[in-house]
Amino acid sequence: MINTLYIEKEIREHPRVRAILQRFNKAEVIECEHYSELFNRKAQNFRFQKQNPALILAKKHKQFVLPAPNAYSIGGNKNFYFSHMMNCIYDCRYCFLQGMYRSAHYVLFVNYEDFADDIIRSASEDCNDDCYYFSGYDCDSLAQEPVTGFVDFILPIFEKNPRLWLELRTKSTQIRDLLNRPALSNCVVAFSLSPDNIVDALEAKTPSLNKRIDAIKKLQEKGWPIGLRFDPLIYHDDFQNNYANLFAEVFNVIDLSRLHSVSLGNFRMPEKFFQNMVKLYPREKMFSAAMQTKDGMVSYAEEKEKAMLQFCEQTLLKYIPKDKYFPCQ
Amino acid sequence: MIYIVCALHCEAKPLIDNYKLSLEQDAVFPIFSNEQIKIIVAGIGKTSTAAAMAYLYARNQELPYCAWLNVGIAGHKNLPLGSLVNVNKISDSSMNWYPVRPENSKQLGAELKTVDAPVEHYQDEALVDMEASAFMATALRFSPVELLQVLKVISDNEENHIDNINKKQVQQLIEQNLKEISETINWLQMQTNSFVEIYANSELYQQCINQWHFSHYQQKQLQRLLQRWQALNENPQFSQVQALSNAKQVLSFIENRVNQMPVEY
Numbered sequence: 299m300i301n302t303l304y305i306e307k308e309i310r311e312h313p314r315v316r317a318i319l320q321r322f323n324k325a326e327v328i329e330c331e332h333y334s335e336l337f338n339r340k341a342q343n344f345r346f347q348k349q350n351p352a353l354i355l356a357k358k359h360k361q362f363v364l365p366a367p368n369a370y371s372i373g374g375n376k377n378f379y380f381s382h383m384m385n386c387i388y389d390c391r392y393c394f395l396q397g398m399y400r401s402a403h404y405v406l407f408v409n410y411e412d413f414a415d416d417i418i419r420s421a422s423e424d425c426n427d428d429c430y431y432f433s434g435y436d437c438d439s440l441a442q443e444p445v446t447g448f449v450d451f452i453l454p455i456f457e458k459n460p461r462l463w464l465e466l467r468t469k470s471t472q473i474r475d476l477l478n479r480p481a482l483s484n485c486v487v488a489f490s491l492s493p494d495n496i497v498d499a500l501e502a503k504t505p506s507l508n509k510r511i512d513a514i515k516k517l518q519e520k521g522w523p524i525g526l527r528f529d530p531l532i533y534h535d536d537f538q539n540n541y542a543n544l545f546a547e548v549f550n551v552i553d554l555s556r557l558h559s560v561s562l563g564n565f566r567m568p569e570k571f572f573q574n575m576v577k578l579y580p581r582e583k584m585f586s587a588a589m590q591t592k593d594g595m596v597s598y599a600e601e602k603e604k605a606m607l608q609f610c611e612q613t614l615l616k617y618i619p620k621d622k623y624f625p626c627q
Numbered sequence: 628m629i630y631i632v633c634a635l636h637c638e639a640k641p642l643i644d645n646y647k648l649s650l651e652q653d654a655v656f657p658i659f660s661n662e663q664i665k666i667i668v669a670g671i672g673k674t675s676t677a678a679a680m681a682y683l684y685a686r687n688q689e690l691p692y693c694a695w696l697n698v699g700i701a702g703h704k705n706l707p708l709g710s711l712v713n714v715n716k717i718s719d720s721s722m723n724w725y726p727v728r729p730e731n732s733k734q735l736g737a738e739l740k741t742v743d744a745p746v747e748h749y750q751d752e753a754l755v756d757m758e759a760s761a762f763m764a765t766a767l768r769f770s771p772v773e774l775l776q777v778l779k780v781i782s783d784n785e786e787n788h789i790d791n792i793n794k795k796q797v798q799q800l801i802e803q804n805l806k807e808i809s810e811t812i813n814w815l816q817m818q819t820n821s822f823v824e825i826y827a828n829s830e831l832y833q834q835c836i837n838q839w840h841f842s843h844y845q846q847k848q849l850q851r852l853l854q855r856w857q858a859l860n861e862n863p864q865f866s867q868v869q870a871l872s873n874a875k876q877v878l879s880f881i882e883n884r885v886n887q888m889p890v891e892y
Contacts, residue, residue, distance in 0.1 A: 339772070343771045343772075349730070350730045586855035586890075599886075
């Protein structure tokens, strides 16, 4: 539930703003000049804000589509990402957003058309290659869809341009709109999955593993290409059993012929983000395991990291062909 | 600790009486306090407000995670006299501040503009005062925005000019709203308690600091190691380290122990 809505003065009369105002008609509405007045200000506590985040409606002015980091790929060479929203309704303890942002408020950029234009523009610079666009970088791609309608807006762009691929990265079961429209072969709905005990301990407010698997099943039946993202792998004492059970459970249900890709990745975090996360949650078990810092990145101690990745990779490759596997680095 | 900032003594008086606060001796500004609350009477205007808050903070800086509340009167075009407003936006020149609204608050929320001198005409829907922007700018240097609140009681509007109001009336206006002001103070107290619970050092930390000499860097190491030790489901006791002879040994003992502890979910 949103109790407070901040709206940039410039977009007060935007049709999407009016629709959202109607939806949250009991929320207190406060006008602001620019979202950064709230979002980027020092002296705010992400953890406390997360208990009751406000929604900030804003207009993005530049950098709608950005090149994805080099290692970010599910089969293409031209990879981009975009974020129509910042922050997420879920509260996963390992999430980098809590280390990167000062505020836990949600920011929604309502000028979707500018994102669409920039997608087309970035693709036209690489007219021959397939281009891949990742949408779930700074938010969950589907969790807020009933409020934002962004996916509904952006899918037709990809429908008209089969050379462009879209990844919707999610833990959400908000799939009704996807089920109600014809599947797109160039739109991968990629679910982040963790063992049940990790979901319970570290993925607050997310749908259970069973519900996510159920959503995957329904989407596959409708023809949507599915991605599976086991990222980050979380080290714990019984990780072999728990990850082996997770893979068994998932691949017992998955239709391999409609599986687009699978990724695995260890927990890794820029040092500065990790320090911020520890400051927010000083007595968090996950941040208390033995970690190492290498080249500015924090990860589990080397032998633990190696053991976990090796085990999970070997187990995973019993279920899927190698050409569907994309390790995260 | 809750720090309450008022411009005038007549704004502070109902709170001083209600919470049975005593005047602190040898203070540059009038400060009234008990174990949980300190009220400072800052004087009118931004400079006085900032100076008083800085003074109060410096005088009590050993207290972490203190909350700040600005209570005072303000003008508005047409809100009735005596209305209590929980200010949700404060503007001054080109700067804006946004205090956090307590969840489920039923208090009226509105924007406020801080000005340099009393105004003759109320131009828009915002309240007008002479202190709140300085309050926010200063308080944010000491505490996060989640520990700040600004409450204003309407003392003048287009039909009741500010020149017609006297100290007694101001005191009455605040008194009328004492219940709601106390609710905000209670909320701030709860917020402060939560901060302390999460972020304050453990008793064991204090015991170690008292027992051995830790350099500043070692104090940080100790703090983090103890947090990890507690997080990994053990209830560490001073007796486990008591026999060690110096800070280095203590840090080494705890680090070895923590790194070998199982991580279970």
